[in-house]
Amino acid sequence: MIARERLKSSSIEEAITRMMKQVRGSYSLVVMSPRKLIAARDPFGIRPLSIGKLGDSFVLASETCAFDAINAEFVRDVEPGEVVVIDEKGMRSIRSNCIGESKLCIFEFIYFARPDSIIEGASVYEARKEMGRILAREHPVEADLVIGVPDSGISAAIGYAQESGIPYGEGLIKNRYVGRTFIQPSQSQRETGVRIKLNALRNSIEGKRVVMVDDSIVRGTTSGRIVQMLKDAGAREVHMRISSPPFKWPCYFGTDIPSRKHLVASTNSIEEIREMVGADSLGYLSLEGLSKIEAGTRCGFCTGCFTGQYPMEVPAEEEKEKFERRHY
Ligand code: SF4
Numbered sequence: 001m002i003a004r005e006r007l008k009s010s011s012i013e014e015a016i017t018r019m020m021k022q023v024r025g026s027y028s029l030v031v032m033s034p035r036k037l038i039a040a041r042d043p044f045g046i047r048p049l050s051i052g053k054l055g056d057s058f059v060l061a062s063e064t065c066a067f068d069a070i071n072a073e074f075v076r077d078v079e080p081g082e083v084v085v086i087d088e089k090g091m092r093s094i095r096s097n098c099i100g101e102s103k104l105c106i107f108e109f110i111y112f113a114r115p116d117s118i119i120e121g122a123s124v125y126e127a128r129k130e131m132g133r134i135l136a137r138e139h140p141v142e143a144d145l146v147i148g149v150p151d152s153g154i155s156a157a158i159g160y161a162q163e164s165g166i167p168y169g170e171g172l173i174k175n176r177y178v179g180r181t182f183i184q185p186s187q188s189q190r191e192t193g194v195r196i197k198l199n200a201l202r203n204s205i206e207g208k209r210v211v212m213v214d215d216s217i218v219r220g221t222t223s224g225r226i227v228q229m230l231k232d233a234g235a236r237e238v239h240m241r242i243s244s245p246p247f248k249w250p251c252y253f254g255t256d257i258p259s260r261k262h263l264v265a266s267t268n269s270i271e272e273i274r275e276m277v278g279a280d281s282l283g284y285l286s287l288e289g290l291s292k293i294e295a296g297t298r299c300g301f302c303t304g305c306f307t308g309q310y311p312m313e314v315p316a317e318e319e320k321e322k323f324e325r326r327h328y
Pocket residue numbers: 046104105106107108250251252253254255302303304305306
């Protein structure tokens with residue numbers, strides 16, 4: 001579309017701006033032409049995109065932790081709908097697609113982003129700890145140890161421990177050589193993945209009542225295996241706490257999550273899920289609790305997969321599945 005629009009435009013940035021008026025959905029783009037570096041974020045800013053500076057040069061990244069890695073300085077986020085053009089004259093901005101409403105994917109704070117990133121003015125680490133603190137207030141339990149499911153459950157577990165006064169410790173050790181099971185395509189790959197990915201630390205959990213904090217439950221199979229792993233290693237009780245609300249609706253904005261029939265929370269009650277995963281108790285962070293993190297950021301959030309309310313009109317679920325079958 002950019003190439004087609006380029007034929008009718010006087011510059012590449014104009015072609016990108018015209019394309020943005022026609023495309024619906026989520027995107028963060030970095031485009032290079034022979035003389036320009038251009039960044040563009042969809043009008044709702046569903047995915048993050050940040051600008052940094054390295055000496056006299058500008059750099060762009062989806063997460064600010066990338067700037068730390070190259071010793072660049074974070075300048076600011078690309079605004080939702082903004083097109084940023086960087087060339088030999090410096091940096092300038094086109095804001096004709098800025099609608100003044102932002103709907104960042106809340107899963108960036110729950111799961112995707114690295115804890116050492118700053119998104120829309122807020123530390124991902126602090127936001128996750130705050131989720132854990134709220135979770136502890138909403139779902140207290142008598143226990144001896146709080147552990148997090150690595151990696152994204154760790155910060156929330158620290159927050160849960162701080163708020164509840166129950167000691168925090170390590171209970172699951174991650175094999176650092178494997179990737180995320182969440183995005184592996186087949187069930188058998190995911191199941192083998194869990195066993196390869198995590199191992200219980202028997203010395204830490206044996207004989208204890210353990211609070212296990214994770215960021216989400218998608219299908220439920222991974223959670224069930226982790227609970228079993230802790231019990232096999234001698235945990236007396238396992239209380240599962242989830243630092244996000246029940247995941248009930250599909251995502252239309254690029255997050256690879258299954259259709260509703262595979263989302264355990266869309267067809268089961270919390271008690272049924274608890275039984276399925278074999279935990280002694282189960283508590284999810286409420287939507288109201290989660291939305292409290294908005295106060296620390298400069299943006300609004302998409303919470304579509306919890307509420308079924310999306311920032312824009314979405315096609316029927318069957319259409320999404322047909323589209324994905326055609327394209328992936
Ligand atoms: S539907 Fe959920 S995963 Fe998808 S963009 Fe919205 S919050 Fe993120």
